[in-house]
Amino acid sequence: MKLLRVFFLLTVVFIPGLFAEAAFDEANKLYETGKYAEAAAAYNNLLNSGNKSAEVYYNLGNAYFKEKKTGLAILNYEKALKLSPRDADIKYNLEFAGSFIKESAVEDTVTKLLNSFYYYLTLNELCVMLALAFFALMGLLIYRLFRKDELSYWFTFSFSVIFGLIFVFSVLRIFENENTRSAIVIEPSVEARAAPLETNPASFTIPEGKKVLILNSRKDWVEIFLKSENMKGWIKQDAIAEIMP
Amino acid sequence: MKKLFLFLILAAGLFAAEEITVSAVLDKNIVEAGDQLTLRVSVTGSGTPPLKVPQMNDFNVYNGGQSTQSNFSMVNGRISSSTTVNYSYTLSPKGQGKYTIPSFTVELKGKIYKSEPLQVEVIKGGSAPKNTAPQGGGNTPLSSSGEIFVQVTLNSRKVYVNEPVIMSFGLFRRINILGQPQYSPSDTTGFWREDLPPQLNYNKDGYSVTELKTALFPAQQGEFTIGKASLVCTVPTQGGNDDFFGSFFNNGKNISLESKPVNITVMPLPLEGKPADFSGTVGRLNLTVALDKKEVKTNDAVTLTVTLAGSGNIKTIAEPKLLLSDEFKKYETVSEININKENYEVKGAKIFKTVLVPRKAGKLSIPAVRYSYFDYGEKKYKTLISNPISISVTQGQKEEMSYSSLPSLASPEGVKVFGSDIRHIKQTGSFSYGKHLFYRSPVYLALSILPFIIWLALLLFFKYQVSKEQNIAFFKASRAYSRSLKCLKKVSRDLASKKQEKCLGELENIFAEYIGDKINRPAAGLSVSDIKSILAEKIKDRDLADSAAGLFEELHFNRFAPARKESTDISGLASSIKEMIIKIEKAGL
Numbered sequence: 004m005k006l007l008r009v010f011f012l013l014t015v016v017f018i019p020g021l022f023a024e025a026a027f028d029e030a031n032k033l034y035e036t037g038k039y040a041e042a043a044a045a046y047n048n049l050l051n052s053g054n055k056s057a058e059v060y061y062n063l064g065n066a067y068f069k070e071k072k073t074g075l076a077i078l079n080y081e082k083a084l085k086l087s088p089r090d091a092d093i094k095y096n097l098e099f100a101g102s103f104i105k106e107s108a109v110e111d112t113v114t115k116l117l118n119s120f121y122y123y124l125t126l127n128e129l130c131v132m133l134a135l136a137f138f139a140l141m142g143l144l145i146y147r148l149f150r151k152d153e154l155s156y157w158f159t160f161s162f163s164v165i166f167g168l169i170f171v172f173s174v175l176r177i178f179e180n181e182n183t184r185s186a187i188v189i190e191p192s193v194e195a196r197a198a199p200l201e202t203n204p205a206s207f208t209i210p211e212g213k214k215v216l217i218l219n220s221r222k223d224w225v226e227i228f229l230k231s232e233n234m235k236g237w238i239k240q241d242a243i244a245e246i247m248p
Numbered sequence: 249m250k251k252l253f254l255f256l257i258l259a260a261g262l263f264a265a266e267e268i269t270v271s272a273v274l275d276k277n278i279v280e281a282g283d284q285l286t287l288r289v290s291v292t293g294s295g296t297p298p299l300k301v302p303q304m305n306d307f308n309v310y311n312g313g314q315s316t317q318s319n320f321s322m323v324n325g326r327i328s329s330s331t332t333v334n335y336s337y338t339l340s341p342k343g344q345g346k347y348t349i350p351s352f353t354v355e356l357k358g359k360i361y362k363s364e365p366l367q368v369e370v371i372k373g374g375s376a377p378k379n380t381a382p383q384g385g386g387n388t389p390l391s392s393s394g395e396i397f398v399q400v401t402l403n404s405r406k407v408y409v410n411e412p413v414i415m416s417f418g419l420f421r422r423i424n425i426l427g428q429p430q431y432s433p434s435d436t437t438g439f440w441r442e443d444l445p446p447q448l449n450y451n452k453d454g455y456s457v458t459e460l461k462t463a464l465f466p467a468q469q470g471e472f473t474i475g476k477a478s479l480v481c482t483v484p485t486q487g488g489n490d491d492f493f494g495s496f497f498n499n500g501k502n503i504s505l506e507s508k509p510v511n512i513t514v515m516p517l518p519l520e521g522k523p524a525d526f527s528g529t530v531g532r533l534n535l536t537v538a539l540d541k542k543e544v545k546t547n548d549a550v551t552l553t554v555t556l557a558g559s560g561n562i563k564t565i566a567e568p569k570l571l572l573s574d575e576f577k578k579y580e581t582v583s584e585i586n587i588n589k590e591n592y593e594v595k596g597a598k599i600f601k602t603v604l605v606p607r608k609a610g611k612l613s614i615p616a617v618r619y620s621y622f623d624y625g626e627k628k629y630k631t632l633i634s635n636p637i638s639i640s641v642t643q644g645q646k647e648e649m650s651y652s653s654l655p656s657l658a659s660p661e662g663v664k665v666f667g668s669d670i671r672h673i674k675q676t677g678s679f680s681y682g683k684h685l686f687y688r689s690p691v692y693l694a695l696s697i698l699p700f701i702i703w704l705a706l707l708l709f710f711k712y713q714v715s716k717e718q719n720i721a722f723f724k725a726s727r728a729y730s731r732s733l734k735c736l737k738k739v740s741r742d743l744a745s746k747k748q749e750k751c752l753g754e755l756e757n758i759f760a761e762y763i764g765d766k767i768n769r770p771a772a773g774l775s776v777s778d779i780k781s782i783l784a785e786k787i788k789d790r791d792l793a794d795s796a797a798g799l800f801e802e803l804h805f806n807r808f809a810p811a812r813k814e815s816t817d818i819s820g821l822a823s824s825i826k827e828m829i830i831k832i833e834k835a836g837l
Contacts, residue, residue: 023679034673058677065673096670130686134696141699148706177687 023054034062039069057087061096068100074189074211074244076100081187081214081246088122104212126176133173136166184217186227186243193243195236199224206236215243268293270354272363279370281344283435287337289352289363292330299335302350307339341370396421398479400434400507408515410530410561411624412594413464414444417477417507420455426482433462434507435475440465440561444592463594465561466514474512479505521629523620527568530622531560535568535632537617545644549579549603554617554634557597560624562587565598568619572604575612579603606641613638721768728765729833732758733826740822749807751818756803759825763800766832776801787835799828 030045046063064079080097087093124132143159189212194205199221209215209229219226223240268291275286285307291299301309317332341347346369351362396419403414417433441464448459466472482502517530533556540551554568562585572578579602587596606612613636620631686692716723735758739751757771764771767782779800783793803821 024677027677027679031673031675054677054679056677056679058674062673065670068670092671092674099668099670127686130692134692137696138699141703145699145703145706148703148710173687180685 023049023052026054027059031062034066034069039066042066043070055086057083057090057093060086061090061093064096064100068096072189073100073103074187074191077104077212077214078187078189078244078246081185084122085246086125088125100212104210121176126173126180129169129173129176133166133169136162136169140166184245186215186217186225186245188213188215188238188242189244190242193238195227195234195238197236199226199237203237207234209236209238214246217243217245268297268354268356268359268361270299270352270361270363272349272352272366274349274366274368277366277368279341279368281341281370281372283340285339285341285368287339287349287366289335289337290332291335291354291361292332293354293356293361297354297356299333300353300355301337302352304339304349306343306347307341307349310338310340341368344370344372346370395423396425396481396483396503396505398477398505398507400474400477400510402474402510402512405511406513406515407466408517408530408622408624408627409467409469410440410465410564410622412560413439413466413512414592415462415464415474417460417462419458419479419505420452421458422455423483426484429479429481431460432478434477434509436462436464438467438470438472439474440467440564442561442587442589442594444589444594461592463592465564466512469514469516472512472514474510476509477507481505517622518627523629523631525569525618525631526620526622526629527566529556529560529565529619530624531558531562531565532623532625533558533560533565533619533621533632535617535619535634537614537634537637539614539637539639541639543640543642544606545642546606546609547644549605550639552602552604552614554600554602555597556600556619559593559595562594562596562598567600568617570602570617571615573612573615575607576614577605577607579605606639609641609643611638611640724765724768728762729829731765732762732829736822736826736829740819743818752803752807752821755818755821755825756800756807759800759803759829762829762832763796774800776804783832787832789835792831792835796828796832799824 026045026049030042030049033039033042033045043063043066046059046066049059050063060079060083064076064083067073067079068076077097077100080093080100083093084090084097140159140162143155143162147155147159188209191211192208193211195207195209196203197206209227213229215227215229217225218228218235220240224237225240225243226235226237227243228235270289270291272287272289275288279285289299291297314333314335317334318329320329339349346367349366349368351365353363354361399418399420401416401418403416404411407413415434415436417431419429441462444461444463448457448461450457450459464474480502536555536557538553538555540553544550552570554570556565556568567581567583570578570581581600581602583598583600585596585598587594589595604614616636617634618631619633620629622628623630735754739754739758743751760771760774763779763783764774767786769778776797780793780797783796784790787793803825806821
């Protein structure tokens with residue numbers, strides 16, 4: 004009886020995994036035979052059934068790119084990068100797709116380097132590191148309740164510094180994750196207006212694939228902010244898609 | 249006042265010519281395929297708005313430029329000004345059939361002015377009847393048997409691909425021609441053309457002959473027709489020759505002369521005896537290979553010059569292949585062409601210059617250059633082989649320097665990028681169910697706090713332990729009474745089975761420990777005088793202190809005086825101890 008229960012549990016855990024793997028292979032085959040639209044639909048199905056992974060987002064981005072949907076490609080590369088920020092292929096393709104939109108401000112190498120350092124770890128990895136540092140620090144403190152030697156003192160000192168740094172880093176990242184909503188423009192040259200009204204004349208246009216920050220939303224309008232150009236405007240909600248893997 | 253008047257007449261002029269006319273004229277309405285048409289569009293009016301050119305998909309359109317003319321006229325006291333803009337276009341039809349050239353339009357102040365659409369018929373080139381409509385007025389075609397005719401001749405009717413053919417256009421005449429004749433050369437589509445000046449003049453069969461020669465190189469095999477060449481010239485009117493006044497005032501008449509089309513067969517190059525390294529070049533050639541320096545340092549540049557000289561289509565001579573070893577770095581080959589057209593033959597040389605950089609020191613050799621071509625004179629393939637050249641190289645400066653000395657030439661090695669694309673999809677995916685953010689999950693938070701709680705609990709426990717140690721005296725004192733009574737009970741219970749001495753020792757111990765615990769001193773070191781003084785100090789009852797000390801002394805004495813052992817009443821002693829303890833406890837020790 005107990006064995007049956009374990010078996011049942013195992014199937015519940017692994018069968019969807021096997022299913023996902025098969026569906027993934029199926030979608031890859033569609034992609035490789037040049038059926039990019041069908042492949043994109045298959046990847047989307049996989050994602051909608053809860054199988055979210057960097058690889059699926061990456062492949063979906065590729066399928067959209069081949070379909071000449073640059074905005075959607077960039078969106079999915081960004082999502083993939085959030086799950087797997089050190090993947091060279093994702094970075095390369097994101098940059099490649101990005102080169103198709105005209106950026107008025109190009110990131111300099113220092114900013115690029117800082118960014119890649121800042122986003123080197125995923126939030127979850129950072130959380131695990133924070134927990135491990137905290138465990139180590141607490142372990143050392145517990146040890147020092149029993150024995151107070153010099154070695155443990157220095158260990159405790161350095162671990163508290165490490166923990167402090169990771170803590171600050173994590174808090175920054177968590178705050179950023181909670182408070183900033185970035186999105187990608189998925190429609191070709193979207194017109195941004197000064198107010199959320201159709202009658203308002205367009206104040207500027209945003210190219211497809213551009214990353215924007217969402218400040219406010221009202222009905223079907225969102226207020227967006229362009230960081231590098233330092234511009235604000237209201238656009239229709241369905242012209243953008245949020246990067247939320 | 250004068251100014252105002254001037255303004256008024258100018259204004260009147262401007263208002264008067266509101267009307268715009270657009271007209272389009274073609275130079276001919278029927279055209280051969282491959283020939284060209286000239287379309288002139290003129291826009292006349294006060295303003296000259298831009299011309300809208302319609303889509304003409306059936307023609308290749310070349311813009312021939314525009315010219316502007318302005319007119320001022322005064323009619324019946326009114327000044328009118330008009331501007332005419334002439335646009336010229338050259339059209340070459342893409343196919344055959346009847347086409348319509350749509351209207352050209354001009355828009356001014358919301359009004360649209362149009363030209364009439366034009367009809368064009370494109371007929372098959374060569375065989376089809378040509379437009380014989382008189383062109384300059386009064387052109388009469390003349391038969392070749394007459395006083396004046398033109399003729400096109402070829403030196404060979406059967407040639408190989410790329411073999412030169414000399415085409416001669418001759419004007420034969422017995423009469424004078426007036427003015428400069430207008431020559432339109434024959435259509436030589438499919439041939440590479442090279443004019444051979446100067447024109448030749450000689451007399452033949454009583455005719456005065458003017459000859460123009462052209463070298464033709466057939467580009468591909470097949471049957472070709474060299475189209476007719478035409479000449480328009482002015483000749484004196486016939487019969488007016490002996491009339492002095494007639495000839496004096498005679499301006500002559502225009503005649504148009506045409507040659508007969510000539511057929512030519514172009515043969516493919518023979519397959520027989522074709523070398524494997526055949527370059528595709530046809531001609532009669534010589535090969536020379538030279539090096540500008542024989543002694544160089546490594547990483548210094550030397551120029552290898554390969555010259556192919558001779559007759560034939562010099563421009564199309566293919567580049568010879570250089571079989572160089574890795575000892576040389578090879579840069580792009582640059583070619584130059586010298587063409588000489590003496591004796592009505594295309595001769596010349598194509599010179600290929602290649603910059604070489606020796607990589608290592610020593611005696612290096614540049615291998616022989618092989619060049620295979622087709623000799624049209626002997627009608628067979630030939631292979632030219634040069635002598636190998638040796639070069640002595642001494643060690644020079646470092647490689648980096650040579651890069652800067654030759655910046656414009658690209659390195660033949662390295663990664664060549666032909667095009668870039670996104671990277672390929674990933675084949676394996678790792679699927680995680682419900683990607684959650686850890687920091688939001690209570691399990692993560694609980695787990696993180698757990699070691700802190702453990703540490704805190706341990707810390708508190710140790711704090712408690714320390715404080716308990718500090719209060720150990722109070723602890724002992726508070727428990728001394730109950731413990732001693734318990735022990736006394738045990739001793740009296742064991743009396744029967746135990747030896748007297750042991751019981752005595754235990755009794756003494758119980759009492760001493762009780763006192764010791766109460767005053768926070770080890771029981772073992774207590775003396776009678778200690779007990780007396782401390783008890784007297786702690787409890788204000790001096791008698792009780794004395795009796796307690798007395799009891800202690802008695803117990804002590806009993807234990808170390810074996811003689812009195814037999815007579816000692818142990819149970820009595822125990823009860824007296826008990827009484828004493830109760831008394832002391834009540835006294836508030």
